[in-house]
Amino acid sequence: MKRSIDYPLESRPIIGFADDYPAGFVDPLHLHHRSQLSYAANGTIAVRTESASFILPPQRAIWIPAGTMHELHCRASVSTYTLYIDPEFDRGLRRCRVFEVSDLVRALIFEVGGFPADYDLAGREGRIARLLLDEVEHMPSTPSEIFMPSDRRLLRVCHALIDDPADQRDLDDWAAIAGMGRRTFTRLFREQTGAGFGVWRQQVRLMAALSLLAQGEAIANAAFDVGYESASAFTAMFHRTFGMPPSAYLQQAHLKPRPMQRARGPA
Structure with missing residues (x-):
């Protein structure tokens, strides 16, 4: 199956995908050149970085800044929705955090994820993508971070x-x-x-x-x-x-x- 990293992420500042992971799936340490927003629609994900471990329960999202080494662990099957964001558009969010997802942010994640790869930056799609980043910046964090030595x-x-x-x-x-x-x-x-x-x-x-x-x-x-x-x-x-x-x-x-x-x- 084609991997999301193989898609033309550079085509637009924000590109979204849906991913299903089986129980026991582990994605070892890696990084992306884009910032990442992952929303757990079903199932729970453990994300480990070099300095902390995060639990992403259902109906929560995690922000992972560009260049952050991280790995993924799924004890059970998981469905996620992931957006990759050009660092020039990520509003300077430079630390990982798990946050509450409002009804509006959830709807915006689904909407942006359904955009075609060549969506119109100057039109409706571009405005929605920018609104999503505005809203993410103001979402409250939820306790889920375990600091690692x-x-x-x-x-x-x-x-x-x-x-x-x-x-x-x-x-x-x-x-x-x-x-x-x-x-x-x-x-x-x-x-x-x-x-x-x-x-x-x-x-x-x-x-x-x-x-x-x-x-x-x-x-x-x-x-x-x-x-x-x-x-x-x-x-x-x-x-x-x-x-x-x-x-x-x-x-x-x-x-x-x-x-x-x-x-x-x-x-």
Whole structure:
């Protein structure tokens, strides 16, 4: 199947595609010369950069600036809508972030994604594309970012926990895996991630649970699967982080998009 990167992205400042990824799909570290906006219509995506890990739940979008090394992980099948934006038109948005998608932004993503490759920049299509960028700039961010350390020993620990959030080994065990003493481990971890080890692990568990919920897993099962001792403890933490219980978070409208150009390609 033709990859989205093979399409004439240089033909217009903003070009959009729809992509389907199977369960277990991994797109290893790569970069694009254009900025990227990816919207998860169904399923949950994990995006890892050299400094952070992001969870992209359904009905959210991620902005990835041009030149950012990133990789994509899909635990379950995912449908995404991706726009590639010429850096000259990206409004100086120079950091990755996951953000809320308003009804207007969702509609604009679908609309721009359906434009032909040679759409009229000076006409209606060009105005809609510029409006989309205006709106994206003002969308509120949603908690989904997990900062990663630069130290390779700490990275080994972090990747192990992201791969298995339910791992119950304690702080001393993880310090030993990193080849550090407890005090050195906790000090360096906080310096490089901006959070204590326990808080960081809770964030990882929350994001992993969010991915399971998006796949249709029951709240209690998701809580236990990522290491929480009770569904109530998970619900309380979820509410503090996202401002609503998991049941309310998942009860959001899923609007049916317009068809976009289909292409399998790197995220």
